[in-house]
Amino acid sequence: MPSQTYVQGQRIRAIGLTVTNCDRALNFYKEALGFELVSDITVEGQNHSDLEDVTEAKIRIVTLRLGDELIELMEYLNIQGKLIPSDSQSNDLWFQHLAIVVSDMDRAYAHLRSFPIEPISVSPQTMPSSNEASAGVRAFKFKDLDGHDLELIWFPPDKGKDKWHQNSNRLFLGIDHSAIAVSNTEQSLHFYCDLLGMQIDSRSLNWESTQTSLDNLPGAKVQITGLRPDQDSVGIELLDYILPGKGRPIPSDWKSCDIAKMQIELVVNDIEQAVEILRQNGVQFVSSGVIQFTDSASPDRQGCLVKDPDGHAILLIAE
Template sequence: MSLDARRVARIDFTATDLARTRRFYEALGFTAASGPTPVDGAELALLGRPDARAERLSMRLGAQEVSFLRFDPPGRPYPEGSTATDLWFQHIAIAVSDMAQAHARALAAGALPITRGGPQTLPANTGGVTAFKFRDPDGHPLELLFFPEGVGAPAWRARDVASPFLGIDHTALAVGDAGRVRHFFEGLGLTVGDATHNEGIEQERLDDVPGDRCRVVPMQTPDAPPHVELLGYETGTRRPMPPGTGPDDVWSTRTWIEVASLSGDGLTRAASLPNGVRAALIHDPDGHAIVLMENGGLA
């Protein structure tokens, strides 16, 4: 497959309670863009649940968008005992202007910490960012990122702003073989950035994984942020995607990527969505769901 990716258009999570989800993410600086509204049957069919019903809450932080789908009937909850190394792990990383303030607000909102000992400043050879990982009420992992001067996208260099939450820098996927998954995303038109090999006590505390070693491979689009990051863990549980994972399962996360065209690429599940945009569902080698949409708009 060879495509021409333009941008990561949005990230879709599956949620169980949209009112609770809205309150939590509003405390992290997100604003409701639309919804809850019914999800069209064409999209449900595309996702493989034509007989289900679902509603969507769309939220924005800066220029980036996430949405939350609640299915009826619901799927399975987020697996207990999940770690950052399990291959169903996918988080969004939120750039912040003030880590202390953002960390305090996340905890006050009910964030469930993953990171031990509060925010961790990683070594300079891995970017020198300060990071903190946590979970929302459904168990979805998130991360706060504070970039030092001269590091990160220009959009995150604002410091004197009303809210410490600036926008979504990337979504990161735990992968079994970073080289194989990199090749998959290159086929979609993403390009490889500078990879790092993260290890040490700060990395162990960040992920709460003893002996943590992780190869981080950024995959860029022309219009980043957000971009995609591949997390190739060398230690930890590293369990595969649960069998039969569907869009109604709470750990299921969908990355919507806008491409120039879907024509001629043999995408058998391509469908026309209500706004006339053509889309197709595919999966990376580890089972993470990707929705490709033709240049021209969002579903």
């Protein structure tokens, strides 16, 4: 029987965001975006330091739910990480956003504007009919209180998952995907599809004035490739900017405690085998190897943090 050549990534369990203050971030995500508190724990010890490659890490982790999806707000209590560059743009390779699905874009936008967000988009934008893959989709990009990139997204009846169209009294429904800027689509597809076992779900070329207004990036033209893991969960979108070209790379000295760092948490069925496959393929590791968790507070049994070809963080976990 031939040996397996890729990791069986089952689902994206959560997206982790490093924040300057968990209480402030918690209030924002609850009040502005409708998230609900799941848990609030503090972890420390050598295994957590080894996992994130941060010396003597003491991390408060606040888990929030929106619909079926989870995010983790991570505050390093004893370390002050670097802030996100204030001049960040969508084509900078550290760009990563969460796409939060709404049932009514106009109401969601009006609600959001009462909070101290930093807009990226001029206003909510509607994808033109000339773009068959995303025609009629409405979107608005903005930054949270720490400068993390977020997006509100509304799907017309013929677009998006079925669950986004089920009758709901809620304004904010869940997280559809996390989008990341990449330098080379084929290079990223090798990592996410050939190695992590994800599938291509959609392809789109977005440009014209709509994309410029959405990204606040003159002449923006971006190749978008949507990916999904085996099980239904949050997807990943690869954003490959053709115009105005690739932005700045992720600095090599950025660490998990820096505010710009987000991590995609991917549940795998055999983490030891996964790590071996990734090592054989020259993937860059943040953790020294598979980290075992013995403390009852940790939601995972084992974990290993790696980087994709552009330096985005992927946390492999065994539940």
